[in-house]
Amino acid sequence: WTKYQPFPPVHLPDRQWPNRVLTRAPIWCSVDLRDGNQALAIPMNVSQKLEMFHTLVKIGFKEIEVGFPSASNTEFTFNRRLIEENRIPPDVWIQVLVQAREDLIERTIESLVGARRVIIHMYNSTSPAQRRVVFNMTRDQIIQMAMRGARMIKERLPRLKGTEVRFQYSPESFSATEVEFAKEVAEAVMEVWQPTPENKMILNLPDTVEVAMPNVYADQVEWICRNIRNRESLIISVHTHNDRGTGTAKTELALLAGAERVEGTLFGNGERTGNLDIVTVALNMYMHGIDPGLDFSDINRLREVYERCTGMTVPPRHPYAGELVFTAFSGSHQDAIRKGLREWNEGRRQYWDVPYLPIDPRDIGRQYREVIRVNSQSGKGGVAYLLENEYGIELPKELQREFGPIANDEVDRLGREVSGAELKAMFWREYVER
Ligand code: KIV
Numbered sequence: 001w002t003k004y005q006p007f008p009p010v011h012l013p014d015r016q017w018p019n020r021v022l023t024r025a026p027i028w029c030s031v032d033l034r035d036g037n038q039a040l041a042i043p044m045n046v047s048q049k050l051e052m053f054h055t056l057v058k059i060g061f062k063e064i065e066v067g068f069p070s071a072s073n074t075e076f077t078f079n080r081r082l083i084e085e086n087r088i089p090p091d092v093w094i095q096v097l098v099q100a101r102e103d104l105i106e107r108t109i110e111s112l113v114g115a116r117r118v119i120i121h122m123y124n125s126t127s128p129a130q131r132r133v134v135f136n137m138t139r140d141q142i143i144q145m146a147m148r149g150a151r152m153i154k155e156r157l158p159r160l161k162g163t164e165v166r167f168q169y170s171p172e173s174f175s176a177t178e179v180e181f182a183k184e185v186a187e188a189v190m191e192v193w194q195p196t197p198e199n200k201m202i203l204n205l206p207d208t209v210e211v212a213m214p215n216v217y218a219d220q221v222e223w224i225c226r227n228i229r230n231r232e233s234l235i236i237s238v239h240t241h242n243d244r245g246t247g248t249a250k251t252e253l254a255l256l257a258g259a260e261r262v263e264g265t266l267f268g269n270g271e272r273t274g275n276l277d278i279v280t281v282a283l284n285m286y287m288h289g290i291d292p293g294l295d296f297s298d299i300n301r302l303r304e305v306y307e308r309c310t311g312m313t314v315p316p317r318h319p320y321a322g323e324l325v326f327t328a329f330s331g332s333h334q335d336a337i338r339k340g341l342r343e344w345n346e347g348r349r350q351y352w353d354v355p356y357l358p359i360d361p362r363d364i365g366r367q368y369r370e371v372i373r374v375n376s377q378s379g380k381g382g383v384a385y386l387l388e389n390e391y392g393i394e395l396p397k398e399l400q401r402e403f404g405p406i407a408n409d410e411v412d413r414l415g416r417e418v419s420g421a422e423l424k425a426m427f428w429r430e431y432v433e434r
């Protein structure tokens with residue numbers, strides 16, 4: 001981990017967490033097989049889920065939300081196959097989601113019998129709009145519902161004899177909930193589950209729908225971290241979505257604000273605009289010299305599995321994984337990258353510092369690519385490159401300086417990209433036919 005340097009913080013002595021930088025990776029939990037899957041027009045079948053599960057294990061996830069086993073036979077069967085076919089490595093926790101409802105809890109527990117390590121993730125929504133529109137319940141009734149669900153799960157634990165069980169609670173729509181009330185509900189659940197520092201409970205704080213700026217969410221997370229009772233018995237987890245396009249920023253700020261665990265998906269698959277993209281957050285850390293503990297060294301292959309299993313596509317400009325993100329079109333960028341790479345390859349830099357390439361694409365199994373296109377934005381270098389590479393016409397420096405602006409005027413007039421053949425025709429008109 002010496003190839004990349006931590007980014008130096010800006011010093012503002014009157015501020016607290018914005019001055020800090022991330023120094024280590026959180027606990028990662030993939031929710032691809034649940035939140036990601038529930039957002040697909042055609043959810044994954046069992047064999048697609050199995051392929052995805054094994055891929056997630058290979059990347060290095062130790063906590064994987066495998067589904068909502070009470071929601072469908074496919075989900076239930078998937079759990080059973082994972083367990084009965086012994087497909088879960090001993091150091092991996094499978095996580096299942098369930099609402100605070102008896103019939104669903106019953107079926108969920110049944111799906112887990114025989115597993116080695118499980119996280120039972122119970123949720124109920126807590127925001128004023130959800131309380132009014134969905135449940136028509138008072139605050140107190142919401143608390144009672146959460147406590148009842150927590151009790152029902154606890155009472156059924158003897159059915160999971162031999163299984164290591166961890167509890168997780170999510171006040172769904174946390175970020176739209178009054179923080180004091182979210183704390184009250186979470187503490188009520190803690191009263192039932194009785195977590196200890198040796199046997200911690202996960203308190204997950206979902207930004208179910210993005211409704212505010214990233215700093216606001218981070219403040220909410222920090223407020224909970226500072227005020228919740230028995231904090232040392234909790235793992236504070238964050239779960240952001242991307243309605244305002246700031247899921248990544250929210251997760252990163254929430255980590256600065258005290259969160260220890262992150263839920264998200266590969267490439268941000270998930271409801272509406274998606275869940276947090278774990279690949280981006282992990283590689284952002286990598287870029288600052290932090291070992292993310294997840295292996296993205298073959299991102300092209302990962303992308304191929306993801307696209308095949310989910311039927312989704314990764315957009316060309318998606319951070320790290322998009323087709324175009326390590327491609328330079330502009331002549332000045334290409335020139336700077338070539339010089340930076342030469343410096344790096346000759347061992348003249350201790351840390352990666354190549355202009356326009358924030359990380360070395362080879363670290364994630366990709367390659368830097370130059371695309372020489374000539375349009376009105378291109379300089380004389382691009383024109384000379386195409387004439388030489390496509391037609392063997394080598395322009396001396398002086399002629400490059402003369403012909404460059406002539407070609408540029410013509411390309412500008414056409415208002416589009418031009419091919420090498422068109423450039424050759426322009427050159428011919430200007431110097432041969434005249
Ligand atoms: O976005 C959300 O609130 C969820 C919860 C069920 C954790 O997915």
Ligand code: ZN
Pocket residue numbers: 035206208239241275
């Ligand atoms: Zn979600």
